[in-house]
Amino acid sequence: MAGAYEREAIRAHVLGPFRDMLAAAEGHPAMLFYLDNSQSIGPNSVAGINRDRGLNENLAREILELHTLGVRSVYSQVDVTNFAKVLTGWTIIPAEVDPDHGAEFTFIRRMHEPGPQTVIGKMYHDLGVEQGRAVLADLARHPATAKHISTKLARHFISDEPASTLVDRVAKRFLETDGNLREVAKALVSAPEAWSAPRSKLKRPGEWMIAALRAAAVAPANIQPLMQAHNLLGEPLWRPPAPKGFDDNSAAWTDGLAQRLDIANQLALRLAAGAAPEVTLEAALGPLASAQTREAIARAATRPQALTLLFMAAEFQRR
Numbered sequence: 001m002a003g004a005y006e007r008e009a010i011r012a013h014v015l016g017p018f019r020d021m022l023a024a025a026e027g028h029p030a031m032l033f034y035l036d037n038s039q040s041i042g043p044n045s046v047a048g049i050n051r052d053r054g055l056n057e058n059l060a061r062e063i064l065e066l067h068t069l070g071v072r073s074v075y076s077q078v079d080v081t082n083f084a085k086v087l088t089g090w091t092i093i094p095a096e097v098d099p100d101h102g103a104e105f106t107f108i109r110r111m112h113e114p115g116p117q118t119v120i121g122k123m124y125h126d127l128g129v130e131q132g133r134a135v136l137a138d139l140a141r142h143p144a145t146a147k148h149i150s151t152k153l154a155r156h157f158i159s160d161e162p163a164s165t166l167v168d169r170v171a172k173r174f175l176e177t178d179g180n181l182r183e184v185a186k187a188l189v190s191a192p193e194a195w196s197a198p199r200s201k202l203k204r205p206g207e208w209m210i211a212a213l214r215a216a217a218v219a220p221a222n223i224q225p226l227m228q229a230h231n232l233l234g235e236p237l238w239r240p241p242a243p244k245g246f247d248d249n250s251a252a253w254t255d256g257l258a259q260r261l262d263i264a265n266q267l268a269l270r271l272a273a274g275a276a277p278e279v280t281l282e283a284a285l286g287p288l289a290s291a292q293t294r295e296a297i298a299r300a301a302t303r304p305q306a307l308t309l310l311f312m313a314a315e316f317q318r319r
Contacts, residue, residue: 001030001103002238018149018179019140026063026136027105029092035059035243042088042113055113060084062243068139069120070148079120085113086124086132146174152248153188157319159197160249166193199288201319202250205233208260212267212311215284216275225270229263261312268307277306288315 009028013021025031032038040056041048048054060083065071089112095102107129116125122138124131139145150170154162166188173187174180188194203211209229213220220226230237233256240246247253277297281289293313300306310316 001028001033004028005030006238013181015182015185016180017140018145018174018181018184019137021181022063022067022136022140023133025067026059026087026132027090029103029105031059032090032092032105035062037087038091040084040088040090041111042085044115045088045113046110047108048111048113055081055084055088057081057084058243059090060087063136063139066244068148069142069144070151073144073148074142075120082117083119083135086117086119086135088113089129090132140179141175143171143175146171146179150174150184150188153184154194156248157188157201158194159201160251163193163197166191169193199315199318200250202253203317203319204246204248204253205235205256205260206230206237207319208311208317209263209267211284211316212264212271215280215310216271216307217280217283218271218274220270225266229266232259232263257317260317261308264308264311265304267311268304272302272304272307275303275307277303277310280307281310284310285313285315289313290315 005025005028009024009031010021013024029038035058036056037059039053040059041051041053043055057080061080064073064075064080064083069075089108089110091106091108091111093101093104093106109128112126112128114126116123117131118124119135120138120142124134127134147167150167151162154166154170158166169191170184170187174184177183209226227237234253235246277300281294281297285293290313293309293315296309296313297306300309
């Protein structure tokens with residue numbers, strides 16, 4: 001379900017209100033299955049009393065810790081538990097029950113913990129599925145969420161340790177626009193700190209390989225070698241090792257640079273027939289290419305060797 005999740009919950013909302021992305025992500029069957037909420041039952045619900053099954057806090061905890069407020073911020077364990085109760089009943093239609101709509105989201109009232117719940121100091125009345133949506137909407141506009149999301153964006157695109165002024169600038173725009181991600185992206189791109197910082201951020205393996213294909217303007221007929229390369233470099237497609245996802249610090253990926261050389265050689269051999277090195281260089285780097293890199297590529301003995309040098313150049317390896 002990971003591909004559908006990326007397509008339906010993330011890409012569909014990447015330039016819209018953050019609250020829409022959050023609601024789509026947390027209600028998506030992939031998330032409900034991955035973090036076990038589809039099996040979470042309110043202890044005092046009809047299903048909980050009859051079946052003696054319990055509450056699962058995984059989804060509630062990760063929403064607060066990873067998706068919105070950030071770890072060790074404004075919430076407590078009590079908030080996690082209460083939020084988990086709010087999310088009971090958010091589950092998935094079994095395919096064997098309804099073949100036409102199996103694996104889609106559904107809300108089952110008899111699994112839902114009855115009564116009001118207090119999360120982050122605010123009481124939410126029991127309105128069924130709308131109780132959870134109300135909590136998510138408030139989390140989406142919380143100042144701690146603005147700071148957390150802005151920090152993650154700045155870390156991903158700019159630096160492992162982004163300037164506090166940059167984070168504050170982006171967070172301010174997040175709050176001013178009620179989480180409009182298009183405006184947040186504009187604030188990040190137009191900030192002086194985004195361009196004054198050294199280009200030290202290492203591309204993750206998948207990003208690096210896709211950059212090579214885009215620069216060469218070649219679409220591979222067989223993606224299996226690319227999937228194998230993802231695995232070799234420690235970033236298997238849609239299979240992060242934990243709910244936090246793949247590491248977004250450059251240090252986590254530096255050990256794989258030797259393997260990148262082998263893969264760069266293989267990519268260059270596959271792409272050489274349709275990619276002129278000098279054209280690919282301008283498409284990939286343009287004015288970012290150093291004189292040393294240009295000279296090395298120009299002096300390469302073969303076209304595959306030139307492409308390999310390009311793909312392994314420091315300018316190409318970094319964002």
